[in-house]
Amino acid sequence: MKMFAPLRTWQLAGVLVLLVACGGGKESMSDALAKADKKDQEAKEAKDAEAAKAAEQAKKAKEGVIEHPWTFDAVKTNLKIGTKLVWAMEGQDKKGKPIEDQLHGEIHGHDDLDVKIxxxxxxxxxxxxxxxxxxxxxxxxxxxxxVDQSETKLLRQESVTVPAGTFDCVVAEVTGYFGNHLTVWMIADQPGIYAQVVQHPNTKNEDAQAEQPTDVTFKLVSIARED
Incomplete structure (x- = not known):
């Protein structure tokens, strides 16, 4: 006589339901047990995968591995039409005088591939x-x-305080083919928004370098969205 391993109450109940639906019988019992075992195995595999993912993230954090905080889709989702950003500017102009200005950034339209700002x-x-x-x-x-034809190098994780508040960021260096050079603080939970930007002098364009011979820092002042 073939013996079956003890079943949990909920699993047995599920088997009985399947048996009734299938009209009972030795083959139906075998099928029902197989389905129940498969469901248990899938649940275990999903739980193990989640645990492995959490362990990998913890390992990377311990080892200091830095990951890009934003995705293509997350940036599109967060920067809705009507989003308005303001950064205060700090630094010196080409004559050596303190800069007293603000930069405004506004989202005016977008589709799946492009954005109008x-x-x-x-x-x-x-x-x-x-x-x-x-x-x-x-x-x-x-x-x-x-920055056109840019390359991004992730540097570190860092909390930064600016007029708009304190933000957890990933700091990155962005360089362009035409000599543009930025250090940016990417807000981890605000895809597409920099808390701070340091714009370094252009390394390839003499006219641009003469226009901005020293670093200029942009600090986020406000984030506004239309209701």
Missing amino acids: MEYKDSQKDIPAVMQPQGHPWGKLSPFFH
Whole structure:
């Protein structure tokens, strides 16, 4: 006589339901037990996979492994049309005078592939050419402070305090083919928004370097969204 391993109460109840549905019988009992065992195995595998994922994340954190905090889709989702950002500027202009200005960033439209932004300084509000939306492709970086043909190097995790508040960030170095060079503080839970940006002098364009010979720092002042 074939013996079956003891079943948990809930599993036995499930087997009985299956037996009734199948009309009973030796083959039906075997099928029902197989299905119940398979369900248990799948649940165990899912739990083990979740535990393995958590262990891997803990290991990376312990080893100091830094991961990119944003995804392509997360940036698109977070930067809704009507989002308005403001950064205060600190540094010196080309004449060595302190900069007293603010940079505004606004989301004016987007689709699955591209986003339309407007990016302007308080000092440029009266320049029509500046006050026009620009299009950029979506990516894993912010569409603001856009750098063409860029490469990103993750540096460290860091908490930073700016006028808009204190944010947990991943700090990265962004360099471009045409000499652009930024250090950015990517807010971990605000995809597409930098808490702080340091804009370094251009390393390849002499005119751009003459226009901005020293570092300029941008600190986030506010995040506004339309209801």
